[in-house]
Amino acid sequence: MTFSLQKKPSNSLRDSSIIVVGISILFLSVSCFVYAQQLSSDIKTSKALMDGFMDKRFGMFIHFGPVSLRGTEIGWSRNKEVPAEEYDNLYKEFNPVLFNANAWVKAAKDAGMKYLTITSKHHDGFCLWPTSFSTYNIINSPYKRDIVGELAKACNKQGIAFCIYFTVLDWHDPDYPIHNPYDSTKNVQGDMKAFVRRMKNELKEIVVRYRPYMLWFDGNWEKPWTKEYAIDVYQFIKSLDKDVIINNRLGKGDQDSLSTESVGDYLTPEQRIGTMNMKDPWESCITICSQWAWKPNDSMKSLKECIQTLVKTSAGNGNLLFNVGPMMDGRMEARQVERLKEMGDWLSKYGNSIYGAKGGPYLPNEIYAATRKDNRIYLHVFERKAASLELPSLPGIKITRAYFMNGKAVPFTQDKEEHIRIDLPPVLPDELSSVIVMELDKNAERIPVIKN
Ligand code: JFZ
Numbered sequence: 001m002t003f004s005l006q007k008k009p010s011n012s013l014r015d016s017s018i019i020v021v022g023i024s025i026l027f028l029s030v031s032c033f034v035y036a037q038q039l040s041s042d043i044k045t046s047k048a049l050m051d052g053f054m055d056k057r058f059g060m061f062i063h064f065g066p067v068s069l070r071g072t073e074i075g076w077s078r079n080k081e082v083p084a085e086e087y088d089n090l091y092k093e094f095n096p097v098l099f100n101a102n103a104w105v106k107a108a109k110d111a112g113m114k115y116l117t118i119t120s121k122h123h124d125g126f127c128l129w130p131t132s133f134s135t136y137n138i139i140n141s142p143y144k145r146d147i148v149g150e151l152a153k154a155c156n157k158q159g160i161a162f163c164i165y166f167t168v169l170d171w172h173d174p175d176y177p178i179h180n181p182y183d184s185t186k187n188v189q190g191d192m193k194a195f196v197r198r199m200k201n202e203l204k205e206i207v208v209r210y211r212p213y214m215l216w217f218d219g220n221w222e223k224p225w226t227k228e229y230a231i232d233v234y235q236f237i238k239s240l241d242k243d244v245i246i247n248n249r250l251g252k253g254d255q256d257s258l259s260t261e262s263v264g265d266y267l268t269p270e271q272r273i274g275t276m277n278m279k280d281p282w283e284s285c286i287t288i289c290s291q292w293a294w295k296p297n298d299s300m301k302s303l304k305e306c307i308q309t310l311v312k313t314s315a316g317n318g319n320l321l322f323n324v325g326p327m328m329d330g331r332m333e334a335r336q337v338e339r340l341k342e343m344g345d346w347l348s349k350y351g352n353s354i355y356g357a358k359g360g361p362y363l364p365n366e367i368y369a370a371t372r373k374d375n376r377i378y379l380h381v382f383e384r385k386a387a388s389l390e391l392p393s394l395p396g397i398k399i400t401r402a403y404f405m406n407g408k409a410v411p412f413t414q415d416k417e418e419h420i421r422i423d424l425p426p427v428l429p430d431e432l433s434s435v436i437v438m439e440l441d442k443n444a445e446r447i448p449v450i451k452n
Pocket of ligand 1: 074075076218219221270285292
């Protein structure tokens with residue numbers, strides 16, 4: 001014992017036990033505090049699971065809810081284009097009778113997508129599953145069917161990984177302190193503790209009932225949500241199912257970079273192709289049209305843009321979560337389903353260069369992008385600018401063969417300084433993206449990224 005400076009020797013035993021207990025409590029609270037600031041590595045999603053997720057490369061995002069009756073943006077049009085009073089009553093006429101979970105999942109599958117993420121609850125607070133913790137849910141709409149549950153089943157049946165989007169902020173929930181992001185005078189105190197309790201109950205329902213492969217959080221940027229809540233919820237989810245993958249919008253901080261505020265397993269750049277990153281897993285979420293939720297006559301991306309968006313995300317070593325907003329009757333627009341099918345047709349020819357392939361070693365640009373697997377580099381050529389294409393050298397590496405994927409040999413030279421020249425035919429074989437396979441004498445995955 002080192003606690004010997006007692007004034008009253010007769011009480012020294014009692015005093016020192018008090019000190020020991022006191023110090024232990026102090027220690028415990030300090031370690032709890034440190035623990036609360038940091039996720040312990042044994043509960044973090046394993047690298048093997050994250051690698052499996054990143055190998056999938058292409059998923060479907062679906063933004064759906066009563067707002068499809070207005071054709072305005074989900075969540076964000078409440079209190080803007082649609083008065084809150086009107087918005088909050090739309091569910092009373094929400095009846096997507098032509099919803100067919102198998103048809104949605106088939107559209108994803110035909111597109112070559114490997115996972116699907118549905119908005120179970122967006123910022124407007126409406127729950128697309130029959131939750132016991134809020135009456136503002138699908139069971140109280142005329143439709144009365146569990147859209148989330150039917151999708152989970154259809155995904156399992158068709159071999160698509162089922163994932164769930166869940167917003168943190170909820171402008172409809174009376175316990176959440178912010179009710180109108182456009183007018184702060186409309187906001188009240190709220191009760192965040194009660195709100196987070198309900199949120200955890202809802203998440204438990206979701207995780208236990210639907211067994212999602214991944215949870216896509218959102219709405220993390222407002223003040224009432226803190227990193228401490230995020231850590232608590234991460235640990236809570238992992239206690240229910242340790243294998244659920246969780247995106248970084250559960251925590252605070254930036255969507256596309258890691259910081260001390262981050263909580264979650266991967267980065268989520270939005271409406272843009274993420275920057276090349278061989279270290280941290282990432283997924284770009286991008287809309288097939290312009291709005292997340294369905295919008296009549298919305299402008300749709302060309303097939304070329306769709307394919308090159310997917311190729312460039314893969315080439316940066318990321319995934320693409322490509323968004324569709326179904327119509328109020330429950331169907332996806334035929335033109336969008338057709339566009340997705342065209343992407344699937346391209347992928348059925350060139351999928352080997354996307355699924356399970358890493359990005360790099362070249363940085364993607366407007367003319368070409370690259371992916372790699374084992375001893376192969378897949379060079380995606382978007383445009384024929386000249387009769388030949390010069391590539392930065394690959395130090396110490398020999399190209400042994402080059403050929404168009406599923407096609408003819410491609411002439412190439414690698415001179416003494418190791419400069420690479422690829423001779424292109426007068427017309428590229430695929431106007432969307434032509435894939436040249438370059439076989440190397442070494443493993444392509446170990447080449448450091450070449451800053452061209
Ligand atoms: C968020 C959502 O708000 C959006 O509706 C959609 O679900 C997307 C996938 O994720 O996107 C954002 C996030 C933050 C802002 C705008 C859109 N913001 O702070 O202006």
